Amino acid sequence: MTAVLEADSITKRYGHVTALDGASFTANAGEVTALIGDNGAGKSTLVKILSGVIAHDEGTIRLDGERVRLESPQHARELGIETVFQDLALAPDLGPAENMFVGREILRGGWGGRLGVLDKARMRREALESFVSMGTDVKDMFAPVASLSGGQRQSVAICRSIKWASNVLFLDEPTAALGVRQTRNVLDLVRRVAARGVAVILISHNMPDVLQVSDRIEVLRLGRRVAQFPGQGTSIEQLVGAMTGALDQRAA
Amino acid sequence: MSTTRGSAPGAVTEDVSRTTAGLLREEAEQARRTLLKRALTSSPAYMFGVLLVLVIVFSILSPSAFPTTSNARNVVLNASPLLVMAVAMTYVMIAGGFDLSIGSVLVFANVIAAKVMGWMGTDDALTVVVGLLAALAAGGVWGTFNGLCITKLRVPPLITTLGTLGAALGVADLISGGNDVRTVPLTLINLGSAEPLGVSWIVWVALVVLVVGGLVLHMTRFGRHTYVIGSNPEAARRAGINVDRHVLGLYTLSGVAAGLAGMLSLTQFATTTIAGHTTDVISVIEGVALGGTSMFGGSGLMVGTLIGIFIPATLTNGFIIQNVQPFWQQVATGFILIGAVYLDQLKRRSRERA
Amino acid sequence: MTRRLRMGVPLCALAVAAIAAGCGSSSSSSKASSSSGASSSAGSSGSSGKTYHVVYIPGLTGNPFYSTVACGAKSVAPQMHVKFSVQGAPTFAVNAQTPVVNAVTATHPDAIMISNDDPKGMIPPLLQAQRAGIKIVNIDGDLAEKSVGVTNIQSDNAYGGQLAGQAMGKLIGGKGTVAIIDNDPGFPISEARVAGFMQAMKQYPGVKVLGVQYSHNETSNAASIVSSTAAAHPDFAGVYTVETNNTEGAITGARDAHVVGKLKIVGYDTSDPIVKGIQDGTVSADIVQYPYGEGQVGLQSAVKAIQGQSVPREQTQPFVVATKANVNTANVQRFIYKTSC
Numbered sequence: 015m016t017a018v019l020e021a022d023s024i025t026k027r028y029g030h031v032t033a034l035d036g037a038s039f040t041a042n043a044g045e046v047t048a049l050i051g052d053n054g055a056g057k058s059t060l061v062k063i064l065s066g067v068i069a070h071d072e073g074t075i076r077l078d079g080e081r082v083r084l085e086s087p088q089h090a091r092e093l094g095i096e097t098v099f100q101d102l103a104l105a106p107d108l109g110p111a112e113n114m115f116v117g118r119e120i121l122r123g124g125w126g127g128r129l130g131v132l133d134k135a136r137m138r139r140e141a142l143e144s145f146v147s148m149g150t151d152v153k154d155m156f157a158p159v160a161s162l163s164g165g166q167r168q169s170v171a172i173c174r175s176i177k178w179a180s181n182v183l184f185l186d187e188p189t190a191a192l193g194v195r196q197t198r199n200v201l202d203l204v205r206r207v208a209a210r211g212v213a214v215i216l217i218s219h220n221m222p223d224v225l226q227v228s229d230r231i232e233v234l235r236l237g238r239r240v241a242q243f244p245g246q247g248t249s250i251e252q253l254v255g256a257m258t259g260a261l262d263q264r265a266a
Numbered sequence: 267m268s269t270t271r272g273s274a275p276g277a278v279t280e281d282v283s284r285t286t287a288g289l290l291r292e293e294a295e296q297a298r299r300t301l302l303k304r305a306l307t308s309s310p311a312y313m314f315g316v317l318l319v320l321v322i323v324f325s326i327l328s329p330s331a332f333p334t335t336s337n338a339r340n341v342v343l344n345a346s347p348l349l350v351m352a353v354a355m356t357y358v359m360i361a362g363g364f365d366l367s368i369g370s371v372l373v374f375a376n377v378i379a380a381k382v383m384g385w386m387g388t389d390d391a392l393t394v395v396v397g398l399l400a401a402l403a404a405g406g407v408w409g410t411f412n413g414l415c416i417t418k419l420r421v422p423p424l425i426t427t428l429g430t431l432g433a434a435l436g437v438a439d440l441i442s443g444g445n446d447v448r449t450v451p452l453t454l455i456n457l458g459s460a461e462p463l464g465v466s467w468i469v470w471v472a473l474v475v476l477v478v479g480g481l482v483l484h485m486t487r488f489g490r491h492t493y494v495i496g497s498n499p500e501a502a503r504r505a506g507i508n509v510d511r512h513v514l515g516l517y518t519l520s521g522v523a524a525g526l527a528g529m530l531s532l533t534q535f536a537t538t539t540i541a542g543h544t545t546d547v548i549s550v551i552e553g554v555a556l557g558g559t560s561m562f563g564g565s566g567l568m569v570g571t572l573i574g575i576f577i578p579a580t581l582t583n584g585f586i587i588q589n590v591q592p593f594w595q596q597v598a599t600g601f602i603l604i605g606a607v608y609l610d611q612l613k614r615r616s617r618e619r620a
Numbered sequence: 621m622t623r624r625l626r627m628g629v630p631l632c633a634l635a636v637a638a639i640a641a642g643c644g645s646s647s648s649s650s651k652a653s654s655s656s657g658a659s660s661s662a663g664s665s666g667s668s669g670k671t672y673h674v675v676y677i678p679g680l681t682g683n684p685f686y687s688t689v690a691c692g693a694k695s696v697a698p699q700m701h702v703k704f705s706v707q708g709a710p711t712f713a714v715n716a717q718t719p720v721v722n723a724v725t726a727t728h729p730d731a732i733m734i735s736n737d738d739p740k741g742m743i744p745p746l747l748q749a750q751r752a753g754i755k756i757v758n759i760d761g762d763l764a765e766k767s768v769g770v771t772n773i774q775s776d777n778a779y780g781g782q783l784a785g786q787a788m789g790k791l792i793g794g795k796g797t798v799a800i801i802d803n804d805p806g807f808p809i810s811e812a813r814v815a816g817f818m819q820a821m822k823q824y825p826g827v828k829v830l831g832v833q834y835s836h837n838e839t840s841n842a843a844s845i846v847s848s849t850a851a852a853h854p855d856f857a858g859v860y861t862v863e864t865n866n867t868e869g870a871i872t873g874a875r876d877a878h879v880v881g882k883l884k885i886v887g888y889d890t891s892d893p894i895v896k897g898i899q900d901g902t903v904s905a906d907i908v909q910y911p912y913g914e915g916q917v918g919l920q921s922a923v924k925a926i927q928g929q930s931v932p933r934e935q936t937q938p939f940v941v942a943t944k945a946n947v948n949t950a951n952v953q954r955f956i957y958k959t960s961c
Contacts, residue, residue, distance in 0.1 A: 105501050107493065112493075119490055130486040331728065340722035340726070459744065536744075542737075543715070545710075586724060587724075593710075
């Protein structure tokens with residue numbers, strides 16, 4: 015497997031508080047990598063750094079083997095790194111297609127396009143294609159997102175991101191507020207996204223979900239990577255042990 | 267662009283592509299059906315029904331006075347400056363904001379335009395054009411000021427525009443010494459009484475503003491971003507939309523629209539109307555809200571604003587013709603407004619239950 | 621259930637509108653029938669036996685002065701075979717009054733009596749009305765274009781202001797600080813009242829007159845202007861209140877600042893609280909116009925014009941300066957405004 019995103023010895027300090035203390039992280043193409051850790055382990059700081067929201071103090075980030083500096087979320091997105099935050103960042107009054115193209119609207123050709131006229135039919139078509147091809151049950155392109163179920167909303171947010179994520183997709187607690195069936199749908203979707211060759215990084219507290227969907231699991235504790243596990247054959251006890259420090263297995 | 271590397275497992279793709287074709291074929295049909303259904307159940311449709319009933323009732327009650335062209339022309343003419351401001355207010359409210367200052371900004375632009383044309387001392391087309399530009403600029407300055415306070419200083423729109431509501435009127439009073447300026451060029455007065463194709467210029471201008479405003483809102487990226495910002499500003503920001511710049515633009519637009527309304531008012535009345543616009547903002551917000559634009563931002567239609575502005579205008583006119591005490595008009599509009607917003611809430615709630 | 625509710629709301633609001641429209645039409649028709657019922661006591665002008673339709677459009681609704689004009693006109697309407705009604709806007713502004721004139725014109729009355737909100741801005745809608753064959757009678761506020769309207773009936777506001785100034789000068793003994801409270805800038809009538817006052821004050825060089833302050837027609841604003849001026853100026857001797865609400869506010873403000881009696885209030889126009897203030901001495905002097913008479917003369921002029929008789933273009937009405945000494949006399953009581961009739 016090729017490493018798409020590699021973070022090496024990332025340090026981030028807020029005054030006297032060290033949020034990340036030389037943390038490393040690797041995500042491979044076509045794999046689901048889970049990033050787990052107890053509250054305060056530095057997960058969200060690491061995700062924010064890797065998606066360009068905040069800048070790190072020390073350490074290096076490599077994308078496809080090349081060293082990069084992520085200036086902003088926009089810059090990260092230009093490099094093919096997308097993030098679905100827990101709040102999904104959807105516009106509840108707008109439809110799924112409209113949400114998919116927010117900030118990246120397709121304009122008509124010719125004079126209309128120069129005046130900023132939208133190609134609504136094409137956006138609806140492309141959005142529907144993408145929802146269907148990803149096996150979601152989002153079918154009504156006119157219903158406001160607020161009227162969709164939690165799972166459908168999550169699907170819209172994920173499909174939107176993978177439409178633009180050519181390299182890396184971060185998913186922050188995608189199943190946190192979902193019921194059993196919808197959780198299964200979303201996890202299926204996550205697998206399909208990875209099958210497209212995108213490096214998917216799943217941040218979750220739900221150990222059974224993590225074990226079910228991940229190819230690899232990386233554990234953060236006290237701002238460092240403390241363990242790496244394969245998705246198969248690992249037990250919840252092992253993960254919890256690594257997270258709490260009861261079981262210290264140093265990263266290589 | 268989304269599949270740069272690797273390909274999905276075969277079984278899933280084949281299954282999916284079959285359904286895609288079917289669904290896409292359905293999509294066009296569904297789009298048509300949904301649009302029609304949406305149009306018929308939207309707030310503007312209800313409100314159009316209300317307007318229609320009002321027109322029919324008043325026409326039956328006073329067949330010789332109400333349904334006449336001259337009466338309709340007057341109703342439309344008197345509502346025109348409000349309509350211009352309501353078009354801009356629709357944008358501001360869809361973006362989740364408010365602009366309480368428009369009435370005062372109108373007066374300010376009113377006074378500036380009259381003063382500028384007075385200083386020029388000439389009386390030709392150029393004078394009127396310069397006066398118009400002065401009015402637009404005067405409105406734009408207050409709008410930009412509002413926008414800067416809201417986006418840069420983070421003062422809430424309600425407070426900012428409440429402040430400029432007082433300030434703009436105060437400055438207008440300072441400039442005019444509190445006296446209405448009545449030295450308006452004859453060219454402008456003639457323009458006001460000219461009626462190309464049977465309708466005043468003032469109405470034509472309002473109509474153009476309405477149509478352009480509606481097309482831009484519903485057809486363009488600028489309009490789409492307005493909805494997104496009102497629906498979820500954080501989502502807009504994360505999607506790379508420059509929210510502050512957009513919001514600044516909207517308040518500037520609102521100011522410019524008030525400036526234009528000021529010029530229209532000057533054209534219609536041949537005098538500044540310093541004391542006459544304290545309740546304009548209420549009429550405008552009322553009209554926009556009646557038209558179904560959400561008070562929380564994120565949704566609304568321009569055609570709704572058109573209907574919303576004409577409900578109180580028709581009520582006032584019809585009630586006077588019926589010789590009803592004018593206070594009844596306020597009562598009736600008040601209840602219709604509450605009804606309209608209740609409808610909006612009901613929709614919201616049923617949507618969130620789903 | 622939801623569906624019914626959704627339909628119910630606009631319909632119920634509409635019902636309010638319909639009821640209102642219904643009441644209006646029935647009350648106006650009953651008015652019409654009562655006036656025709658009174659036709660047995662026909663006056664000199666009712667020889668044709670035809671019922672005339674005359675509408676009065678006040679400067680704004682709910683104002684005692686304009687209500688009194690309406691009462692005056694109403695008092696002579698039956699004997700003149702006039703179906704008389706009142707329509708107005710809640711704000712005093714040309715853009716508020718214009719739609720009212722337009723709508724009234726659409727009903728084609730025989731005459732419109734109007735207290736104009738702007739001498740120039742009201743010309744176009746009234747010209748439209750006049751061209752439609754409606755006689756225009758201006759009351760307390762003429763137009764700049766004298767060809768519109770058959771007459772103008774009003775009191776001389778500058779002269780009234782002078783009377784107020786003379787009263788003030790005497791009351792404060794020619795010294796101290798005097799404040800002026802007006803509603804809003806930009807209205808010729810109140811400006812004339814202020815100008816007349818200033819003219820009279822020139823005879824009292826020892827008096828310091830502060831600039832005009834504006835209450836926006838709010839009683840509470842007027843009250844706080846008075847109390848804060850009292851705090852800022854120890855020699856605050858008098859306040860000239862140019863309209864009803866300001867006088868009412870000044871009464872409250874004087875009480876708040878404990879300067880009742882010491883502070884001389886000279887008002888313009890009356891209302892029940894102001895009359896009470898005059899009686900108990902809180903208000904030292906008040907300029908009272910004769911709107912009741914303006915209404916009577918206005919309606920008589922309208923009927924004359926309809927019947928083709930000539931009417932003088934300018935007609936004036938008298939004033940009285942009401943004080944504690946004369947307020948209860950019949951001569952002054954005749955002038956006091958009547959808001960309901």
